[in-house]
Amino acid sequence: MAFESFSAFIAMEGHGPYVWTCYAVFAVLLIGLMVQSYRHHRAVTSACKRRYQQQKSTVGNRPKPAATFTRVEVSQD
Amino acid sequence: MWQFFHKLGSPKWFFGIATRFMPWLLAAGAILLMAGVVWGLAFAPKDYLQGNSYRIIFIHVPTAFLAQSIYIMMAFAAVVTLVWRMKLADVFVKSVAPVGLIFTFLSLFTGAVWGKPTWGTWWVWDARLTSMLILLFLYGGAIALDRAINDEKSAARAVAVLVLVGVVNIPIIQYSVEWWNTLHQPSTFKLTEKPSMPAEMWVPLLLSVLGLYCLFGWLACVRMKTEILMREQKTRWVRELIMAERG
Amino acid sequence: MNADARPSVKPVSSAVGPLGAMGAVFARDVRVAFRQRQDLLNPLLFFIMVVTLFPLGVSPEVAFLKQSGAGILWVAALLSVLLSLDHLFRHDFDDGTLEQLVLQPQPLFLLILAKTAAHWVLTGLPLVLLAPVLGVMVHLDGNSIAILCLTLLIGTPVLSMIGAIGAALTLGLRSAGVLLSLLIIPLYIPVLIFGTGTVAAAAEGAPVAGYLALMGAFLVLAVTLAPFASAAALRISLSNS
Numbered sequence: 001m002a003f004e005s006f007s008a009f010i011a012m013e014g015h016g017p018y019v020w021t022c023y024a025v026f027a028v029l030l031i032g033l034m035v036q037s038y039r040h041h042r043a044v045t046s047a048c049k050r051r052y053q054q055q056k057s058t059v060g061n062r063p064k065p066a067a068t069f070t071r072v073e074v075s076q077d
Numbered sequence: 078m079w080q081f082f083h084k085l086g087s088p089k090w091f092f093g094i095a096t097r098f099m100p101w102l103l104a105a106g107a108i109l110l111m112a113g114v115v116w117g118l119a120f121a122p123k124d125y126l127q128g129n130s131y132r133i134i135f136i137h138v139p140t141a142f143l144a145q146s147i148y149i150m151m152a153f154a155a156v157v158t159l160v161w162r163m164k165l166a167d168v169f170v171k172s173v174a175p176v177g178l179i180f181t182f183l184s185l186f187t188g189a190v191w192g193k194p195t196w197g198t199w200w201v202w203d204a205r206l207t208s209m210l211i212l213l214f215l216y217g218g219a220i221a222l223d224r225a226i227n228d229e230k231s232a233a234r235a236v237a238v239l240v241l242v243g244v245v246n247i248p249i250i251q252y253s254v255e256w257w258n259t260l261h262q263p264s265t266f267k268l269t270e271k272p273s274m275p276a277e278m279w280v281p282l283l284l285s286v287l288g289l290y291c292l293f294g295w296l297a298c299v300r301m302k303t304e305i306l307m308r309e310q311k312t313r314w315v316r317e318l319i320m321a322e323r324g
Numbered sequence: 325m326n327a328d329a330r331p332s333v334k335p336v337s338s339a340v341g342p343l344g345a346m347g348a349v350f351a352r353d354v355r356v357a358f359r360q361r362q363d364l365l366n367p368l369l370f371f372i373m374v375v376t377l378f379p380l381g382v383s384p385e386v387a388f389l390k391q392s393g394a395g396i397l398w399v400a401a402l403l404s405v406l407l408s409l410d411h412l413f414r415h416d417f418d419d420g421t422l423e424q425l426v427l428q429p430q431p432l433f434l435l436i437l438a439k440t441a442a443h444w445v446l447t448g449l450p451l452v453l454l455a456p457v458l459g460v461m462v463h464l465d466g467n468s469i470a471i472l473c474l475t476l477l478i479g480t481p482v483l484s485m486i487g488a489i490g491a492a493l494t495l496g497l498r499s500a501g502v503l504l505s506l507l508i509i510p511l512y513i514p515v516l517i518f519g520t521g522t523v524a525a526a527a528e529g530a531p532v533a534g535y536l537a538l539m540g541a542f543l544v545l546a547v548t549l550a551p552f553a554s555a556a557a558l559r560i561s562l563s564n565s
Contacts, residue, residue: 009118012129012130012132013123015128015130015132018193018194019133022190023136026140030292034299037296037300040303041302041303041306045322049319049320051310159556211513214510217506221503222494225494225498226497228564231564238553242489242511249542256518257517
């Protein structure tokens with residue numbers, strides 16, 4: 001431990017405000033960026049899911065025609 | 078070899094790999110960064126010249142490091158975009174540019190705050206600070222160009238050209254800023270170069286650099302996955318993947 | 325009737341060589357510009373006005389102007405070139421000439437080199453010619469003015485070359501003007517630093533041959549590399565619209 005006490009650790013011999021401002025801004029921006037990225041990912045995922053379920057239910061409720069044409073989707077991946 | 082290369086370009090393959098690696102990246106990043114920062118803040122000895130303000134280095138150097146290497150990674154991806162038109166490379170450049178911008182800003186901000194107790198002023202037209210500022214402009218330009226072009230494909234290719242032009246210019250810019258700095262400020266302010274940093278200082282620094290790299294990897298994975306989802310939501314594999322997911 | 329008297333038909337492929345095409349593009353751009361003289365004058369007027377702002381806005385003192393005159397002139401020249409870049413491809417893009425240019429058999433980067441050269445002759449060169457007058461107005465001495473003009477002569481083509489990349493990238497976008505400045509100004513910084521640095525070194529009596537050689541290296545680099553980037557950017561922008 002480089003400091004005698006907790007208050008000395010906070011004060012850092014007068015340099016505390018500078019050091020702690022830096023670390024605070026760093027933490028806020030980094031965590032903010034991570035949370036924002038993750039939330040955006042979740043939002044996009046659930047929006048996709050909702051759309052798929054909607055498509056599924058509309059397809060399910062449609063009156064059944066006598067004959068069907070099936071569209072074959074060929075994935076290129 | 079070529080099969081691997083093709084796989085690498087496939088968003089589906091990447092999606093699976095990223096999902097598998099992300100928890101590890103997050104855990105490793107958080108642990109390493111926390112260890113480095115706590116060690117640096119509380120246990121590393123204080124610098125005999127700059128006192129405790131030098132403890133900013135444990136976030137200043139990692140962000141500066143990342144800021145520069147993200148641009149270089151973007152340049153490699155730009156080559157891949159232009160030559161092989163690989164989808165993943167576009168996605169990478171687009172997802173990662175804002176992260177680079179934020180890291181560049183952070184390194185500038187921490188540098189400025191560090192300058193106040195060390196040089197007595199918030200901002201010095203120091204060669205390194207100035208080059209970082211220009212790097213910030215380069216990131217800003219790439220993001221602005223990407224936003225301005227509606228068509229996804231041409232946006233990606235235009236940004237790729239811009240990033241490549243930028244990366245050719247970075248050494249020239251750094252060299253000229255260095256030269257300009259010596260011309261205008263005959264050694265009044267110089268970041269003290271420490272040839273022999275004690276191990277108690279550079280080990281935590283190394284830890285936090287590695288930690289931030291891992292967190293960047295995690296960020297890149299999440300953001301790329303989001304971008305892939307938005308682009309590929311009409312494909313069958315995305316539909317199957319999302320419908321299979323719980324919650 | 326003599327069979328040799330038949331009119332000979334030239335094969336199409338050898339009709340115009342790359343150099344001929346470059347000459348044609350250059351001549352056309354110059355001719356078009358002289359039909360719209362206002363477009364030629366605007367950057368020059370802008371140049372003079374920006375320089376005028378500094379004595380008014382900062383200080384008309386001789387000492388200040390002597391010290392920062394070269395920097396003021398360089399910044400003003402840089403901004404005027406930046407302002408004129410929007411026109412480089414815009415008209416040709418609007419009336420479809422650019423599409424024709426891309427379809428030519430000659431390599432596109434050579435044609436762009438010719439276009440950029442024309443742009444420099446029409447905007448950069450007049451700025452260089454005007455610089456001595458403004459240099460006298462900001463109290464630069466004779467030697468400094470000579471060096472300043474020399475750096476502008478070497479530097480403004482670099483500005484045009486790099487600027488062409490930005491103009492090609494932002495072609496057809498809504499807020500092209502501001503975006504163009506955003507993309508290009510960071511890339512202009514080395515030229516600005518060495519342009520003003522050379523004049524400052526000359527004012528201190530230091531030898532400037534090395535700096536001028538370095539600026540010459542910038543010019544060579546820009547002339548050889550920038551047209552390729554502009555050509556690539558142009559193809560992307562045209563495929564976009």
